[in-house]
Amino acid sequence: MFSYSKGIFVKLKHLAPSAAILAAGALTLSACGGTSATGEEASGGDSDLQGTLTGIGASSQKAAMDAWTADFASENSGVTVNYSPDGSGAGREQFLAGNAQFAGSDAHLDDDEAKQGKEACGADGAYEFPVYISPIAVTFNVKGVDELNLSPSTIAKIFKGEISKWNDKAIKADNPDAKLPDTKITAVHRADDSGTTENFAEYLKATAEKDWVAEVSGDFPKDFGGEAAQGTDGVVQTVSDTDGAIGYADASAVGSLSKAKVKVGDEYVELSADAASKVVDASEKVKGRGEGDLAFDLARDTTESGAYPIVLVSYHVVCSSYKDQETVDMVKAWEKFVVSEEGQKSAADSAGSAPLSDDLRSQIETVIDSIKVEG
Amino acid sequence: MLTTTNNSTTTSRTLTSKQLPKATPWVVAVASIIVAIIISFIAFGGFNIPVVAVLAGLINVVAVFAISASYEGRRKATDRVATTVVTSSFILACVPLISLLWMTISKGGAAISFDLLSRTMLGMKGVLDQQYVAGEATIAGGFYHAIVGTVLITAMACIISIPIGVLTAIYLVEYAEKNRLGKAITFLVDVMTGIPSIVAGLFAFALFSTIAGFIMPDAAGIAKTGFTAAVALSVLMIPIVVRNTEEILRLVPMDLREASYALGVPKWKTIVKIVLPTSVSGILSGITIAIARVIGETAPIMVTAGFAKALNWNLFSGWMSTLPTFIYDSQLRPVSPGDAALASSERAWAAALVLVALVMLLNLLARVIAKVLAPKAGR
Numbered sequence: 001m002f003s004y005s006k007g008i009f010v011k012l013k014h015l016a017p018s019a020a021i022l023a024a025g026a027l028t029l030s031a032c033g034g035t036s037a038t039g040e041e042a043s044g045g046d047s048d049l050q051g052t053l054t055g056i057g058a059s060s061q062k063a064a065m066d067a068w069t070a071d072f073a074s075e076n077s078g079v080t081v082n083y084s085p086d087g088s089g090a091g092r093e094q095f096l097a098g099n100a101q102f103a104g105s106d107a108h109l110d111d112d113e114a115k116q117g118k119e120a121c122g123a124d125g126a127y128e129f130p131v132y133i134s135p136i137a138v139t140f141n142v143k144g145v146d147e148l149n150l151s152p153s154t155i156a157k158i159f160k161g162e163i164s165k166w167n168d169k170a171i172k173a174d175n176p177d178a179k180l181p182d183t184k185i186t187a188v189h190r191a192d193d194s195g196t197t198e199n200f201a202e203y204l205k206a207t208a209e210k211d212w213v214a215e216v217s218g219d220f221p222k223d224f225g226g227e228a229a230q231g232t233d234g235v236v237q238t239v240s241d242t243d244g245a246i247g248y249a250d251a252s253a254v255g256s257l258s259k260a261k262v263k264v265g266d267e268y269v270e271l272s273a274d275a276a277s278k279v280v281d282a283s284e285k286v287k288g289r290g291e292g293d294l295a296f297d298l299a300r301d302t303t304e305s306g307a308y309p310i311v312l313v314s315y316h317v318v319c320s321s322y323k324d325q326e327t328v329d330m331v332k333a334w335e336k337f338v339v340s341e342e343g344q345k346s347a348a349d350s351a352g353s354a355p356l357s358d359d360l361r362s363q364i365e366t367v368i369d370s371i372k373v374e375g
Numbered sequence: 376m377l378t379t380t381n382n383s384t385t386t387s388r389t390l391t392s393k394q395l396p397k398a399t400p401w402v403v404a405v406a407s408i409i410v411a412i413i414i415s416f417i418a419f420g421g422f423n424i425p426v427v428a429v430l431a432g433l434i435n436v437v438a439v440f441a442i443s444a445s446y447e448g449r450r451k452a453t454d455r456v457a458t459t460v461v462t463s464s465f466i467l468a469c470v471p472l473i474s475l476l477w478m479t480i481s482k483g484g485a486a487i488s489f490d491l492l493s494r495t496m497l498g499m500k501g502v503l504d505q506q507y508v509a510g511e512a513t514i515a516g517g518f519y520h521a522i523v524g525t526v527l528i529t530a531m532a533c534i535i536s537i538p539i540g541v542l543t544a545i546y547l548v549e550y551a552e553k554n555r556l557g558k559a560i561t562f563l564v565d566v567m568t569g570i571p572s573i574v575a576g577l578f579a580f581a582l583f584s585t586i587a588g589f590i591m592p593d594a595a596g597i598a599k600t601g602f603t604a605a606v607a608l609s610v611l612m613i614p615i616v617v618r619n620t621e622e623i624l625r626l627v628p629m630d631l632r633e634a635s636y637a638l639g640v641p642k643w644k645t646i647v648k649i650v651l652p653t654s655v656s657g658i659l660s661g662i663t664i665a666i667a668r669v670i671g672e673t674a675p676i677m678v679t680a681g682f683a684k685a686l687n688w689n690l691f692s693g694w695m696s697t698l699p700t701f702i703y704d705s706q707l708r709p710v711s712p713g714d715a716a717l718a719s720s721e722r723a724w725a726a727a728l729v730l731v732a733l734v735m736l737l738n739l740l741a742r743v744i745a746k747v748l749a750p751k752a753g754r
Binding site for chain 1: 490503599683
């Protein structure tokens with residue numbers, strides 16, 4: 001009987017060399033492993049902050065967040081910033097439940113959530129401020145047409161299928177000098193639920209209510225027809241492959257395609273970072289909130305000269321007070337970096353966002369400075 | 376054999392009856408594919424893979440039947456049709472597998488490099504990807520942290536679930552003898568097998584959130600750790616280990632146990648020295664298959680371990696990435712949107728190749744273990 005079991009151990013010995021080779025391989029790999037993305041060891045920076053910050057929220061901020069965490073880490077190697085792009089709603093919920101130190105959200109807190117913020121963060125409630133402004137481009141591909149002016153009602157009519165040719169009267173009225181071909185218009189929209197669609201629809205609802213009769217939602221209205229494409233890349237791909245196509249997509253993804261100028265007031269505004277951040281400056285703060293709550297009702301229908309109103313604005317939500325000094329210092333350092341000129345430029349380079357204006361930045365910095373220890 | 380009333384054919388229904396040449400089915404199959412392609416070109420204006428596949432299959436079955444029936448008779452023809460259907464189904468089942476392997480190997484193989492294997496995503500930002508896509512730099516970033524995370528979390532899951540699973544199976548087979556507790560456990564294990572993986576993840580996360588809430592109420596987000604993920608994976612792994620081990624233990628002949636008892640060996644010693652060594656190859660290969668099953672889980676890891684960008688060797692503190700979550704995150708939310716998303720996609724394919732290779736290695740290992748440790752017959 002015992003010789004039987006001994007046989008097993010002899011057999012196990014046969015497996016030992018291969019196990020050893022595997023282990024050695026794993027060790028070799030770990031010995032050579034660089035710990036950063038570029039293979040260079042992270043330099044320490046001169047900050048002595050230590051700890052971990054956890055954020056949950058909008059996936060729209062993810063690319064900017066990657067850039068911020070990378071640059072923040074190079075100055076504060078003791079701080080790890082984790083961000084889980086679970087979605088805006090999940091971010092606000094988890095933040096209010098105390099599972100994260102900050103949240104990223106494409107929409108500001110609603111009144112109920114602002115009240116809950118007082119329970120989660122103490123008497124002053126939660127602070128929120130815009131950190132990420134991303135312009136949405138109306139992009140087109142029409143042979144022989146490089147520049148295009150569009151008024152909100154024309155855009156609405158194109159996307160609901162009322163205008164079907166590029167030489168339509170309405171488009172001609174916007175572009176008296178352009179030579180418009182007799183091409184069929186292919187209006188491309190997102191097939192999936194998306195924040196881009198929601199902001200685009202919100203803009204049309206605010207500026208061309210008569211034409212944009214659908215409810216504002218992340219899903220493109222089904223009965224408006226047009227071509228559906230999956231994701232931002234899908235829209236951009238379809239537009240660039242189709243002569244006569246027009247679509248809307250995050251400006252960072254549009255690449256070399258032409259972007260339409262949009263009518264604001266009496267002029268046609270070209271998409272640019274400055275123009276996009278201007279619309280936030282022209283917007284009113286949400287009423288009835290605390291001093292530290294920089295939530296904006298976006299003025300989509302602004303007539304401010306040079307403002308580009310089709311933008312997605314994403315917020316960071318933080319607490320007005322945290323339990324200990326360490327967390328307060330970390331949150332302050334982190335959020336200050338995010339809104340700083342350097343941080344905003346880094347996001348603009350990596351994620352194609354529009355930097356905050358100096359005026360807004362100084363407002364936000366005042367708010368961040370007032371974060372304190374609880375009690 | 377004499378089942379037909381037609382006398383002229385009955386005489387030929389012997390072993391020496393007319394038979395089509397052996398290569399006939401293959402010739403007919405190739406011909407059907409060619410005909411299907413021609414029809415596809417005429418009717419659909421181009422080569423359309425699904426149309427060709429369906430048409431070729433139908434034409435093949437009809438042609439095989441017609442040819443065989445006219446030459447060999449109806450019984451042979453029916454037999455050949457059955458063979459054709461079975462073979463076609465087998466080929467159909469292989470198509471997704473081969474196509475998946477091909478995609479992973481061709482895309483992952485083109486992207487993989489030692490740098491990707493040995494670097495992490497710490498300090499990764501879109502600008503680096505834009506430089507890579509513009510051809511100004513080599514690809515940055517990597518998934519060394521995800522490989523480490525996968526290995527650590529899976530190893531921890533094994534440490535938790537193998538003892539529990541194997542011991543449960545031993546209880547069920549050796550001690551329970553169909554008593555109530557045994558039946559209850561069997562039922563619960565069956566239920567556990569059907570638990571969706573995301574539910575296991577939420578369970579582990581909720582459990583550790585509650586625990587963390589009691590220990591450190593002020594610390595936000597400390598429930599997301601590699602260990603929480605390992606617990607979620609063990610919820611998925613335990614029922615598989617129990618089932619596999621139970622099956623194998625039941626295969627051990629009763630004679631061996633009885634012989635041992637007859638020599639006065641106590642029950643526990645019989646199990647340790649007789650039953651387990653006899654079935655060790657089966658148990659180990661069952662465990663390896665269970666590992667291969669959970670190593671590719673994405674959903675439970677996402678809710679329990681977060682998305683880490685840096686290397687983390689500590690299972691009990693901080694977020695961790697595994698290969699599946701890394702792939703998911705890279706593909707869905709690229710570091711740089713737009714054209715440079717290509718770089719994220721390449722990293723994801725390379726990681727997918729590593730993951731598939733890992734799973735295949737584990738399956739291979741299971742085979743080797745089963746072969747090497749199997750008790751020799753007639754001993």
